[in-house]
Amino acid sequence: MLMPRQPVPSLAVPTLAHGSFDLAREAPDRFTLLCFYRGLHCPVCAMYLRELESKIDAFAARGVNVLALSSDGEDRAREMAKKIGATSLRVGYGLSLPTARAWGLFLSTSRGKTSIGIEEPDLFSEPGLFLVRPDGTLYWSSVQSMPFARPNFGELVQALDFVIKNDYPARGEFVGSLPS
Numbered sequence: 050m051l052m053p054r055q056p057v058p059s060l061a062v063p064t065l066a067h068g069s070f071d072l073a074r075e076a077p078d079r080f081t082l083l084c085f086y087r088g089l090h091c092p093v094c095a096m097y098l099r100e101l102e103s104k105i106d107a108f109a110a111r112g113v114n115v116l117a118l119s120s121d122g123e124d125r126a127r128e129m130a131k132k133i134g135a136t137s138l139r140v141g142y143g144l145s146l147p148t149a150r151a152w153g154l155f156l157s158t159s160r161g162k163t164s165i166g167i168e169e170p171d172l173f174s175e176p177g178l179f180l181v182r183p184d185g186t187l188y189w190s191s192v193q194s195m196p197f198a199r200p201n202f203g204e205l206v207q208a209l210d211f212v213i214k215n216d217y218p219a220r221g222e223f224v225g226s227l228p229s
Contacts (some may be wrong), residue, residue, distance in 0.1 A: 050090070051153050053187050053219035062118055062141035065130055070075040070116055070162025077183055079213065082205075085144070085154055086117055087131075089125040093196040098133045102167050104202045105137040111209045113180075120173050129168070143171040145172040149174035153208040155194040178205075207212045 051057060060072040060083070075081045084101055085183045086094040098117055108115050119126065124166030126142035129135075141143055146156060159169040180188040191200050211217060 051179075051187050051190060052224065053189070053222045055187060055222075057181055057187050058148065060148065062114070062143050062226060063123070064098050065127055065135075065140045067139045070118075070139065072171070072181065073185065073186060075114055075181075077114040079209075080113045080180045080182060080188060082108060082113050083177075083179040083181065084115070084117040084128075085152065085174055085179075085222070086119045086173060087122040087157075087196055088119045088173050089129045090163045090165070090169045090173075091196055092163065092165045093199075094119075095129065095132055096128065096193065097109060097176075097199055098135070098138065100202050101110050102133055102135055104136045104206060104223045107206045108209075111206070111213060113178065113209065118142065118144050120149060120170065121144060128139070146172055146174065152179070153190075153192050155192065182219075186219070198202070 056158050062070050072081060081169050086098060101115065101117060107114055116139045121142050126140055128217065130140045150156065156172055157175055162168050176196060176199055177192045177195055181192045182188050186224050193199065207211040
């Protein structure tokens with residue numbers, strides 16, 4: 050399990066229109082937001098990524114770089130970007146499943162075609178959302194085993210305003226012994 054205030058795993062993927070992404074080379078003012086999505090086959094992901102695309106300027110105004118990524122190949126990632134009307138959102142592709150697992154993402158097996166008639170990959174990662182500090186440590190995360198009920202980007206933008214104003218620390222870092 051990834052722990053707040055501790056280094057996150059390395060992450061490097063190609064993107065559709067923004068060159069290669071390497072988390073170690075990111076230089077955000079405050080955070081990098083990583084939105085791991087299931088893939089083209091997921092209609093919930095498409096709605097979620099449309100919402101993220103609409104908030105890119107709000108995140109940028111708060112010093113947050115954004116990347117959406119999945120284990121889909123380039124063609125499927127390009128089709129998803131077209132489907133959501135991505136103009137500002139960096140879309141990464143080719144996430145390896147061992148890397149997904151290192152990030153603590155759940156992995157699922159294919160159940161065939163989805164409700165929108167697109168075949169699921171044999172194996173793919175479930176959603177995860179991470180805020181990573183410029184020093185490569187985890188600030189916040191949300192990992193899910195299902196595509197439903199994901200964190201709301203509008204609420205996250207509001208939370209960032211509070212975090213920035215109050216220099217709020219990462220929470221959930223305690224790993225010591227517990228009283229019985």
